[in-house]
Amino acid sequence: MTQQSEWQPRPASWWERVMVPKLIGCACAQPQIMKARSRIVPKAEGDVLELGCGGGINMAFYDPARIKSFSGVDPSAGLLDRSREAAQVIGMEADIRGGVGEAIPFASESFDTVLCTFTLCSVDDQQQVLAEMRRVLRPGGKALFLEHGSAPDEGVRKWQRRIEPVWKRIGGNCHLTRPITSAYEAAGFKVSGGDKGYMPKSPRPFSWIEWGEARI
Ligand SMILES: C[S@@+](CC[C@H](N)C(=O)[O-])C[C@H]1O[C@@H](n2cnc3c(N)ncnc32)[C@H](O)[C@@H]1O
Numbered sequence: 001m002t003q004q005s006e007w008q009p010r011p012a013s014w015w016e017r018v019m020v021p022k023l024i025g026c027a028c029a030q031p032q033i034m035k036a037r038s039r040i041v042p043k044a045e046g047d048v049l050e051l052g053c054g055g056g057i058n059m060a061f062y063d064p065a066r067i068k069s070f071s072g073v074d075p076s077a078g079l080l081d082r083s084r085e086a087a088q089v090i091g092m093e094a095d096i097r098g099g100v101g102e103a104i105p106f107a108s109e110s111f112d113t114v115l116c117t118f119t120l121c122s123v124d125d126q127q128q129v130l131a132e133m134r135r136v137l138r139p140g141g142k143a144l145f146l147e148h149g150s151a152p153d154e155g156v157r158k159w160q161r162r163i164e165p166v167w168k169r170i171g172g173n174c175h176l177t178r179p180i181t182s183a184y185e186a187a188g189f190k191v192s193g194g195d196k197g198y199m200p201k202s203p204r205p206f207s208w209i210e211w212g213e214a215r216i
Contacts (some may be wrong), residue, residue: 012076051101053080112162
């Protein structure tokens with residue numbers, strides 16, 4: 001069983017500590033992104049884990065009537081504080097821990113739902129994170145996802161490949177060229193109930209999103 005209780009944050013630069021949380025707060029709260037969140041987050045139910053909960057932007061979209069307990073994991077100290085504040089604001093009791101998706105600091109089969117939004121772009125090892133999601137989900141549980149990533153059009157993908165090396169350095173390791181639905185499928189999930197497309201009013205290399213429900 002992979003569980004990392006002694007996880008320690010990596011030393012972070014000024015840019016990572018101060019600027020990346022501000023950038024995420026602005027970029028991830030655009031109206032078209034908030035609309036996409038409203039399609040997926042309210043489906044969370046039971047014992048819920050939000051992986052990469054940094055910033056707490058999803059908090060406003062949960063349906064408290066469907067949630068038995070709420071837990072979160074994120075490696076960013078600055079963003080963790082914001083998540084805890086966001087949980088307090090809506091009166092949600094929350095167990096929010098520092099950690100990474102590659103070694104989720106919760107026991108196996110603890111959750112009915114794992115929600116992960118705009119996070120698989122930033123992790124170090126996408127397939128390890130997906131394996132960890134499977135570990136902490138109960139049989140019959142579901143992963144809810146909403147991510148940006150590799151576009152279907154070669155012309156857009158060419159720009160994603162060009163921009164990514166610089167973008168990931170300023171954007172908290174955010175990659176533009178990662179697969180989304182197919183990554184869940186490669187990890188053994190069956191995906192349903194979602195869709196994909198370019199978000200309006202956003203540059204195409206940044207705006208291809210996919211969302212859905214992934215079951216073991
Ligand atoms: C673009 S932000 C998205 C935050 C939030 N999920 C949302 O939808 O607004 C990416 C998040 O992934 C977190 N993150 C980066 N590496 C991670 C890892 N290895 N495991 C879990 N979360 C990670 C960052 O700290 C940050 O909170």
